[in-house]
Amino acid sequence: MRSIVPAADAALTPGTHQIDIDGVRQVYHVAGTGPVCLVHSGGPGMSWEYLRMSALEEHLTMVYLEPIGTGDSGRLADRSEYRIDTYARFVHGVVEHLGLPRVHLLGHSHGGFVAQRYALDHPDRVAGLILFATSPVTGPEFWADAMANLQNLPARLPHRPEAAGIPAAFPEALASADDDTFTERMSHVLPAYFGDYWAQEAEIAPVFATFRAWIAPSGGEEPAPFDVRDALGSLTVPALVISGEDDFICGTRWGRMLHDSMPKSQLLVLDCGHMAHLERPEAFTRAVADFVNG
The missing domain is CATH 3.40.50.1820 (Alpha/Beta hydrolase fold, catalytic domain)
Structure with missing residues (x-):
């Protein structure tokens, strides 16, 4: 080094x-x-x-x-x-x-x-x-727990109709083939990473205005x-x-x-x-x- x-x-x-x-x-x-x-x-x-x-x-x-x-x-x-x-x-x-x-x-x-x-x-x-x-x-146990929690997101936030499509969007984001697609798709699933994203959207959204993600390091x-x-x-x-x-x-x-x-x-x-x-x-x-x- x-x-x-x-x-x-x-x-x-x-x-x-x-x-x-x-x-x-x-x-x-x-x-x-x-x-x-x-x-x-x-x-x-x-x-x-x-x-x-x-x-x-x-x-x-x-x-x-x-x-x-x-x-x-x-x-x-x-x-x-x-x-x-x-x-x-x-x-x-x-x-x-x-x-x-x-x-x-x-x-x-x-x-x-x-x-x-x-x-x-x-x-x-x-x-x-x-x-x-x-x-x-x-x-396997860690990822199974995460995916089960993700599938439960719409039920946990029934008053947030935007949550309904996020469980299906997450695996699509992980399957992205290039950086721009990965960034765009991850931006759509970011609300999953919050307790209730929409309750604090005004404060949180500006933080991710220039968010970028790179697929290359995500080798599995x-x-x-x-x-x-x-x-x-x-x-x-x-x-x-x-x-x-x-x-x-x-x-x-x-x-x-x-x-x-x-x-x-x-x-x-x-x-x-x-x-x-x-x-x-x-x-x-x-x-x-x-x-x-x-």
């Missing part, structure tokens, strides 16, 4: 940064002030902007990654290399570049898988772990389903698990499993879907800021 460690203040200047990791461009953005929190968005293949947390920037120095294969970051020549351990390797390249002994690490959804992998591989570099709307395991399941439940028991890094009651894909079942797997974790359950930072911003911000500063 080629990465020159600079003075931390240069690497953490507010704005957009670009570094080289193993010959691949890695872009990240810095905003805010306070303890450093590195943020890895979900997907894989989703643009990072939806995870911008302006309220947290009043408490923390937020370092938002553009995961490889998305945005202005580079693409990997071999699509099969888009694995959780690869994303974790790029996280380590950024941590090294920042020149700090330890950082807080926030991973959302698939980014939570990456954060768990990184914390297990480099526990000495993680001051605290924020696992947001994620799970310690995937595989890992060589084996992600499962770190047994390994997490050895992790002594403090952790905050945030889970939404109406999260169809990474709900409280998986959040509680994460919490039960880690000896130094705390669990926050909110009445929302997959996007607590947008649906319950005050409670989310308070919990993360208190966790980091505490």
Whole structure:
């Protein structure tokens, strides 16, 4: 891995940064002030902007990654290399570049898988772990649970006729053959990721006005389903698990499993879907800021 460690203040200047990791461009953005929190968005293949947390920037120095294969970051020549351990390797390249002994690490959804992998591989570099709307395991049972919850969306929101077509639209989005089609179709199914999207549409819709998705990194399941439940028991890094009651894909079942797997974790359950930072911003911000500063 080629990465020159600079003075931390240069690497953490507010704005957009670009570094080289193993010959691949890695872009990240810095905003805010306070303890450093590195943020890895979900997907894989989703643009990072939806995870911008302006309220947290009043408490923390937020370092938002553009995961490889998305945005202005580079693409990997071999699509099969888009694995959780690869994303974790790029996280380590950024941590090294920042020149700090330890950082807080926030991973959302698939980014939570990456954060768990990184914390297990480099526990000495993680001051605290924020696992947001994620799970310690995937595989057939995980996906069956998600699809059952998705099919139940119209029944859960009978007063929202727009919800009726989303269960059928989701597999069509995953079957997209190009980036533009994937972006368009995912935009149509985004309401599934919220407790009640239409109740907060005025606040949420602008966040996704420039939403982009890239199909290339979405090469399917890992060589084996992600499962770190047994390994997490050895992790002594403090952790905050945030889970939404109406999260169809990474709900409280998986959040509680994460919490039960880690000896130094705390669990926050909110009445929302997959996007607590947008649906319950005050409670989310308070919990993360208190966790980091505490």
